[in-house]
Amino acid sequence: TANKKILVLPGDGIGPEVMREVRRIIEWMDRRRHVSFAMEEGQVGGAALEATGSPCPDETVERALGADAVLFGSVGGPRWDSLPFEKRPELGILRLRKELGLFANLRPALVMEPLVDASSLKPDVVRGLDLMIVRESTGGIYFGEPRGIETLPNGKRRGVDTEVYTEEEIARVARVAFDLAKKRSGRLTSVEKANVMQTGRLWRAVVSEIGKAEYPEVELSHMYADNCAMQLCARPKQFDVVLAGNLFGDLLSDLAAALTGSLGMLPSATLGAPDASGRRHALYEPIHGSAPDIAGKGIANPCAQMLSFAMLLRWSFGMEEDAAMIETAVEKVLAGGLRTADIMGPGTARVGTSVMGDAVLREL
Amino acid sequence: TANKKILVLPGDGIGPEVMREVRRIIEWMDRRRHVSFAMEEGQVGGAALEATGSPCPDETVERALGADAVLFGSVGGPRWDSLPFEKRPELGILRLRKELGLFANLRPALVMEPLVDASSLKPDVVRGLDLMIVRESTGGIYFGEPRGIETLPNGKRRGVDTEVYTEEEIARVARVAFDLAKKRSGRLTSVEKANVMQTGRLWRAVVSEIGKAEYPEVELSHMYADNCAMQLCARPKQFDVVLAGNLFGDLLSDLAAALTGSLGMLPSATLGAPDASGRRHALYEPIHGSAPDIAGKGIANPCAQMLSFAMLLRWSFGMEEDAAMIETAVEKVLAGGLRTADIMGPGTARVGTSVMGDAVLREL
Ligand SMILES: CC(C)[C@H](C(=O)O)[C@@H](O)C(=O)O
Numbered sequence A, B: 001t002a003n004k005k006i007l008v009l010p011g012d013g014i015g016p017e018v019m020r021e022v023r024r025i026i027e028w029m030d031r032r033r034h035v036s037f038a039m040e041e042g043q044v045g046g047a048a049l050e051a052t053g054s055p056c057p058d059e060t061v062e063r064a065l066g067a068d069a070v071l072f073g074s075v076g077g078p079r080w081d082s083l084p085f086e087k088r089p090e091l092g093i094l095r096l097r098k099e100l101g102l103f104a105n106l107r108p109a110l111v112m113e114p115l116v117d118a119s120s121l122k123p124d125v126v127r128g129l130d131l132m133i134v135r136e137s138t139g140g141i142y143f144g145e146p147r148g149i150e151t152l153p154n155g156k157r158r159g160v161d162t163e164v165y166t167e168e169e170i171a172r173v174a175r176v177a178f179d180l181a182k183k184r185s186g187r188l189t190s191v192e193k194a195n196v197m198q199t200g201r202l203w204r205a206v207v208s209e210i211g212k213a214e215y216p217e218v219e220l221s222h223m224y225a226d227n228c229a230m231q232l233c234a235r236p237k238q239f240d241v242v243l244a245g246n247l248f249g250d251l252l253s254d255l256a257a258a259l260t261g262s263l264g265m266l267p268s269a270t271l272g273a274p275d276a277s278g279r280r281h282a283l284y285e286p287i288h289g290s291a292p293d294i295a296g297k298g299i300a301n302p303c304a305q306m307l308s309f310a311m312l313l314r315w316s317f318g319m320e321e322d323a324a325m326i327e328t329a330v331e332k333v334l335a336g337g338l339r340t341a342d343i344m345g346p347g348t349a350r351v352g353t354s355v356m357g358d359a360v361l362r363e364l
């Protein structure tokens, strides 16, 4: 049904080349499964900056607001590293999160059995790992005011950022995490620094209140962020769903991803609030960056972008069956021994981006 | 020489019992090496709260100010977990850092060969790991104003914390890190979120300026905090000295500690600015907490507290030889196969706190 409108934003670096493999899956779905999407392509990041002067042009924001889902590639690269704050490619993703109200960033960290040896951790520590970090993504220190660098009367500079969270901001992302925990193992770990930060105290209080009032069946525990970083490294399988604010979530979700040893495999979803009809804005992106060092060489791993599309099918269109089909196809290809360079191991065969794409299509 | 004044603050949980083993080393030094210290004992944490009503009584602060070095145990426990902010045992350590101006927290993460299998990471990934995290410890979001929880006109609560760094605060801790890097491998990694935070932008600018002007021989690189968490997990040996602000340093230093798999082995030092005569306030503490679950059972690992004392000898009294002697003794005991419960492995013998202490003394 062509009323499923997807805005595709390939962005910079390896973004366009891994996105190409997703387009092939979409064409296949069109032919074989008779699902068709209304696809549009837009500009973001360094590419948008060079074309329009802004890393996130208004036109892109408007089209994203009009779409049912955004499929995002990646942004950034050394070419734009020395630009001032308001021109940096990263602003592309930050502005989209904010303008679309995408407050719940879902970051799965999953170890597929064929890749258990890719991790820097011992196989027993990560085998079967399957956790989900829910990160608040439109609030906290990323956007709080006042912020800036000023020069003091003594001529010295002083930098300021403000971490702000309201009760409503905490509550709505907590509900996303509780809902997920309910569907999964029934366990939720909420993370902050309530021993040092006031936002942390409020975070802990609000999450506890919601748990008691609305999710008595979910087993809620609280953990300080420093301890959580330790525990993720030492015994990651103790976690199922982990809830954190924007800044802690940024670090902890990247750490959780690193545990798997296969960043090129990990997707993410960022969701807004559902409206009365249940529609919500949503953006899907691989967690690997734009990887400028390997861009254009045809060796990037397209799996994370494909799995991001699978998340899109599941979360935005309720197409659980098709999502699972893509996930299974990817896992089977890996089990068959094909690997892109980033996840090579002994006894496997190295292939490039498009051969990996071919193989997934063949499995489908 | 009895002009070396040490204030001992055992604190809560396992603090007192592991401190006992350090006292035995001190007595041995007095007898065998004819070094004697002027030792005093004070109160801090939950213990101080119950005795005086404050987790960090003024008397303790005054005695710490008068001492050449503070040897700290650990604070906290479930008994005090539900107390309001200003009564919590953690305030003990936070107030001491602030009042003594202890701005540079040195957190080594070291994998001794006999413990290479204690890590959750593969032996090859951590064998020989020896990195040092330098964490700013009197600024940033830990102390910035405004901070608090207010109720908005709509009846909802709102929490606020402020991250503030001045150029001088960044510069002085950066110099500690550069000095260390110079003595070690000549490499320094400075960590922030300059892509999102204004304090991060200032941090990066100031560290770069100091590097260029004062330490041209040190190879400086910059890394975003989320990426650093990833890299620490994936390839920890790429790092030598890592510099970070208070909050990122809190997470990253705990993560670095977890990499070693032996928290019960890791000491830390927190240093103030040297005065004209080169004297500086300094506090030494193991990084493990008060571990209330095993307190009083005689099974805690005393090594981290002993190694904290070794750091004290090195950093506060310039007694490099004695420091190294203690470190070597600990390593030899481990090589001999003795282990406390926390670092047990196949083919080793489990011993309690005091037997471990005996063994280290015998090595000395
Ligand atoms: C690109 C950057 C601004 C962003 C963030 O810090 O949120 C990234 O690290 C992420 O996690 O999506």
Ligand SMILES: CC(C)[C@H](C(=O)O)[C@@H](O)C(=O)O
Residues within 6 Å of the ligand: A195, A196, A226, B090, B093, B094, B250
């Ligand atoms: C106890 C707590 C306040 C403290 C901190 O967050 O600084 C601890 O985690 C540490 O690292 O010493």
